[in-house]
Amino acid sequence: MFRELGERIVGAPSILSADFAHLAEEVERTKAGGAELVHFDVMDNHFVPNLTIGPPVAASLVRATDLPVDVHLMMDNPDNLIPAFAEAGVASISVHQEAAVHLHRTLTRIQEAGCEAGIVLNPATPPETLEWALPAADFVLVMSVNPGFGGQSFIPETPEKIRRLREMTDKPIEVDGGITAETAPLVVEAGAQVLVAGSAVFKGEPAEEMRRILDAARSAGRSR
Structure with missing residues (x-):
């Protein structure tokens, strides 16, 4: 998915x-509105203050949709679940720079398991920390809220962070947190291509809201 993205902007x-x-x-409703992948958040109640879902739900979702499933591991020890999610059939797995002790090795394991590998940056983590890991990644996910809960407000410094990251790499940039029809243009103008939106999509009719954002x-x- 990310390797074939080209210049496209996707939801x-x-x-x-x-x-x-x-x-x-x-x-399926979001797909009718133009969604091209599904973002699957995994929280462990340790790295972030919330607990969500795991590989069995991912496997069920993979069977239920033809959209690629993009797994975001917000958890300590992400290596432990890489094999299970890969076996579930997901397309991509991203891990936090702040949680992966041996980031290069973790990214390599994701790719060896047959998935695309992404690095996630928390809002306070500077892009420069990724300099030596970027060659091993397929994409970078920039958090535009602090991870752990949906429905948070967009952090206004995010576009500048994306610009700095874009100067460092031509890898696709995904953004997650507070993305709406109002904030989506800000991150796209800065260089982002993959827009993760939750509350803004599911607060109303998902197809219509997804289409508005896109x-x-x-x-x-x-215009950029």
Whole structure:
């Protein structure tokens, strides 16, 4: 998915804000609005103050949709779950720079398991910390809120951080947190291509809300 992205701008609904009792249907509604992958947040109640879902749910979702499933591991010891998520059939796995003790090795393990590998940066982590890990990654995920909960407000310094990261690499940049039709143009103008949106998509009719965000983002992309 990320390796073939080219110059496209794509939407990724975060299922953290979806109705889990009707997860497959919720994902299909976002697909009708133009979503091209599904963002799957995994929280462990250690690295972040919340607890979510794991590989069995990922495997069920993979079977229920033809969209690639993009797993974001917000957890300590992410290496422990890489094999299980790869076996579940997900397309990509991203890990936090702050949680992976041996980041280069972790990224390599993700790729050897058959998935694309991403590095995640918390809001306070400078892009420069990734200098020697970037060659081993397929993409970078910039958090535009502090990880752990959906529905948070966009951190306004994020676009500048994306610009600095864009100067360092041509790898695709994904952004997660507070993405709406109003903030999507800001991150796209800065150089982001993959937009993760949860609350803004599932607060109303998912297809319509996904389409609104993508229309705003792509308009900004044409002008950059």
